[in-house]
Amino acid sequence: MELGAEFTKGEVKNLKDLNANVIVSAAGCWTNELLKDIPVFPQKHTVFRVKCPKHVPDMPLTGDLTTGIYWRPEGKEYLAGSPISKWDCDELEPEWNDFEELVWPGLAKRIPAFEELKLTGGWAGYYDTNKLDNNAIVGKHPAYDNVYLATGFTGRGLMQSPGIGRGLTELITTGSYQTIDLNCFGVERVLNKKERIEPYVL
Numbered sequence: 001m002e003l004g005a006e007f008t009k010g011e012v013k014n015l016k017d018l019n020a021n022v023i024v025s026a027a028g029c030w031t032n033e034l035l036k037d038i039p040v041f042p043q044k045h046t047v048f049r050v051k052c053p054k055h056v057p058d059m060p061l062t063g064d065l066t067t068g069i070y071w072r073p074e075g076k077e078y079l080a081g082s083p084i085s086k087w088d089c090d091e092l093e094p095e096w097n098d099f100e101e102l103v104w105p106g107l108a109k110r111i112p113a114f115e116e117l118k119l120t121g122g123w124a125g126y127y128d129t130n131k132l133d134n135n136a137i138v139g140k141h142p143a144y145d146n147v148y149l150a151t152g153f154t155g156r157g158l159m160q161s162p163g164i165g166r167g168l169t170e171l172i173t174t175g176s177y178q179t180i181d182l183n184c185f186g187v188e189r190v191l192n193k194k195e196r197i198e199p200y201v202l
């Protein structure tokens with residue numbers, strides 16, 4: 001904005017309404033509402049906060065790929081994700097039953113100290129899920145002169161954002177990727193249904 005850019009706030013109904021040389025569409029799980037050919041949709045996921053008398057602060061982020069449950073320390077507690085996700089959900093009440101039925105037994109099976117867990121909280125949100133292959137969609141949209149995408153991270157957008165931001169900046173300002181080659185996440189792959197499947201979505 002110091003450089004004179006205009007800031008406007010509000011819902012974009014159609015990308016063609018925007019008068020800009022370059023548009024980066026980063027609409028997350030709502031991407032398909034703006035771009036009907038991009039299969040990114042909201043998928044509800046629940047995360048629980050738990051406390052355990054035996055705390056291991058340097059426990060790494062760990063995923064049990066046999067159950068889809070993951071956990072990591074969060075302050076003096078832990079976060080643990082439910083393996084169950086839901087499509088077409090217009091409410092975000094956490095799926096509390098998943099804790100007793102799936103997450104707690106799954107955690108205790110791997111780490112016996114977790115048998116003494118206490119549930120202290122939880123929340124649910126929408127993953128920005130790419131239904132084609134669970135992977136990011138990054139780069140120029142071939143049907144537009146000025147539209148670039150950064151979407152479809154399928155629950156990994158925070159981790160991937162530094163590299164995506166850098167790569168996309170390079171693509172827009174120089175015409176090609178310079179330090180990080182993100183071509184494998186290109187928009188054409190999605191339009192041509194050439195999957196680059198991520199099998200594990202935690």
Ligand SMILES: Cc1cc2nc3c(=O)[nH]c(=O)nc-3n(C[C@H](O)[C@H](O)[C@H](O)COP(=O)(O)OP(=O)(O)OC[C@H]3O[C@@H](n4cnc5c(N)ncnc54)[C@H](O)[C@@H]3O)c2cc1C
Nearest residue numbers: 010011012026027028030125126127153155156157158159
């Ligand atoms: C429970 C849960 C746990 C997660 N855990 C992790 C994790 O541990 N690590 C990790 O890396 N990622 C995690 N994620 C995923 C991560 O949050 C997302 O991948 C990331 O937020 C995507 O960022 P984004 O900027 O692309 O989209 P968003 O953060 O969703 O932002 C999209 C923005 O676009 C706006 N928008 C959409 N449509 C329009 C429109 N038509 N007009 C105007 N504005 C519009 C929205 O209002 C929103 O502000 C988690 C997600 C959930 C739900």
